[in-house]
Amino acid sequence: MSDDAVEKVAQGEDILSFVLSEAKKLGATDADALYVTSDDYSISVRKGDVEKVHRSMSRGMGIRVFRGQSQAIVSTSDLNRDSLSDLVREAVRLAGETAPDAHSGLPDPEDLEFRRPFPDLLLEDDGRDAPSAKLRLDLALSCEKAALSYDSRISSSEGAEFQSSRMTRQMGNTRGFLGGTSRTNYALSVTSIAKEGDSMERDYWYDQRPFFRDLDSPGAIGAESSRRAISRLNPKRPKTGNARILFDPENARSLIGHLLSAISGHALYRDATYLKGREGSKVASSLLTLTEDPFLPGGFGSRPFDGEGVRVAKKEILSGGILNGFLFDSYSARKTGHKTTGNAVRSLGDAPVVGTSNVIVTPGTEDRSGLLKQMGDGILVTELIGFGVNTVTGDYSRGAFGYEVRGGEILGPLSEFTIAGTLDALFSGIMGIGSDVSRRSSIVCPSILVDGLRVSGI
């Protein structure tokens, strides 16, 4: 940890203990509070020159107070002690205005993570490794240059951007829990515009890592962005009908996200999931196994405790397509007669919801070309747009972009079509999982091949 980070942690602990003791003093029976800081820097370039530089240091505090079993949540970016005191007083007042809820409250003490020190999850550099301002600029410039010089059909770029951030997140409650994590993130991205005749298409590429030294080279990112944009030129529209779909890793990830939201304990107690009552049964093809690993070194979702300070552990969520159980925070667990699974996620301004740390899709043995062969004829999907997913009804319908595949070979680009089905049909229709894992997100996922979806085009 850098000296700067040590100081920030001390500041955070001060603020947390101040607001928690104020809450008690003002009449709260319990409280938990969160303090987050974020130092962000971004530089974007376009046409070989700087376009925008953005520098910010922001911080905020959120506290949830209980009066018996009634709760209220307040948050602020104004950390003046008098203002904090006033806001906590308002929280205590508001908690007197909400209804008592038998299942609300802090986690049971035996569920809290009191072991120290936390394991080193390799989430943060010590600051010595961080690139200079000049290097950040050079990286963005050379990334854009690589994109622009890739092919004469690259008419321009939307710009290349280098971003870095350092975040700290600390939590405390009135039952003695106090803990924090910090992480660094470095990202480089570029958007290329390809033009040929009347056809204009864009695509982008990026990389992001906790450690600067692990970031892909600007040349590789720029070239990939332009390769993708050019390959989209002069698209056709597919015929309407059923088709096999190969989702590339960046898009397969979104499918796993839908499944995870459908197994949230909050969705369960609200009857708001198509998977209600499906615990212990098959909800996907036996090829699909999902493991949650909160301790994945360098993982984008890694965390030594959950959003309520509860102990976390590695677990299989889905084993060979069988749903092992729903995911719970303390509240949804109590509501449904379960134990918390350490899946609380807390943001500054709201009570905990259910979410996951890192979720790893067990990869298969075939690379992309192997999956294409297995597919034979179908569509390789490389972009999905829109919000047509409903995990209550299980309906799935999204706009897509991709490539026609015949006999396992990629032909030309396809656009202006949708793919649709039910989430049940989609997950049970999985016929292949790739070995081409993408690690750029907390969902660590390879390509996924699905049969049985409906394509809508001409």
Place this chain on the structure above:
Amino acid sequence: MGSQESGRDLAGFFEHRFGASPDVLDSVMNLAAGSHIDFADLYFEHTVSETMSLEEGIVKKAGSHISQGAGARIISGEKTGFALTEEIDPKMLHLTMATAREIALHGGEGAARSPVGKMVRTHELYPVTKEGLVLPTDVRRELLSEADRTARAYDHRVKQVMVSLATEVKSVLTVREDGQLSTDLRPLYRFNITVIAQSEKNRQTGSYGFGGRVPFSDIPDIERIRLGAREAARQAIVNLDARDCPSGTMPVVLGPGWPGILLHEAVGHGLEGDFNRKGTSAFSGRIGEKVASSLCTVIDDGTIPGRRGSLNVDDEGTPTSRTVLIEKGILRGYLQDRHNARLMGMKVTGNGRRESYAHVPMPRMTNTSMLGGDSDPKEILESLDRGIYAVNFGGGQVDITSGKFVFSTSEAYYVEKGRILYPVRGATLIGSGPEVLTKVSMVGSDMSLDSGVGTCGKDGQSVPVGVGLPTIMVEELTVGGTA
């Protein structure tokens, strides 16, 4: 707010709270003086939001949230330097502006600038008094409960009702390099009801929301709340009988109001100045060309009183306006902020908007709608031979460059020979922005604005917007169903 006098009051609030006196503002803005500087501004924001939510018949959560900070921006040519602070005092304001300057200029030279002081005259689209911004907690609680009771009474198949009310008061002060000051006191509320209905075989959702920029004393309108609750319940119950939606390209009739999200995605984003300056929009360089059927006139209007997308003054100190985007099918104009208007040699339109002090302004929509036409809405539906009649939608998205856009139905029907046969399950519609309006063959006389629920996302920034549409016939859209 908006009159000279109340503007001074708000400036006084920032002076009192953050020490932003005219002298301090002057000396901070002096840091933004220089012959290489085209624009500079300092933006102060103080926002208080209050939330309350109900589920399972009880008010489970209440909250209060404060967000405050100042953002300093300096623009030189095409370069923007931006920095922000959440600790607002004269020292931090100087430091923040100096950082923005260093970023934008790497050291430029000084030149005269106008002293701070000229207060811009803005619209008065949502006049409020201090008392009008108070809505007591017990009143809020009762409104949520009334919505819950109404939705549950609608039908025994209603199983879950979730209701929320959020209010926000945003105070902003913008100081510019030309000495112009502007202030705005922006109230905003949103009331939302979501219903889950269950039959033996099916589970479905329905939701309805409404809101706008009005005094909060106007929110306790029991009839409106009951209507909203019944509407959410009705939608969920209707959807219980939904059958698989057809797939393929077919004619689609869009109902009035919120289906105007079509305009927002298909043409609105593509007409924002930044994409067009960079030549990356499917509409770039097409002003004066025909991009829609001659039945279509599309406007963006930030000056409609009380609307969610309206603003007295945009986030750069420009009063909002009514901009004709498409006139009888011909592309007429773009939406501009100061930066893009200057670089393109065009007029500012008052569309420079930012999510907060922590974000840089960009050209954004306000309330985007199509003017009503001559057709009887009933006749439009009756002329649909075989296709979809869509009356409610969830969200949408667009790829600006290729022009492909999507939006997803939440209430739609299959129609044959002008007769509604049955509701269909949620489906995404996809089309091409520059083409879809050329296929509009009928425009109804029933233009209406949405109920005040839109939020638009762009480049990671969310801002409230409105849309509006009369009933229209689109001869060809691709419907992403499963049948």
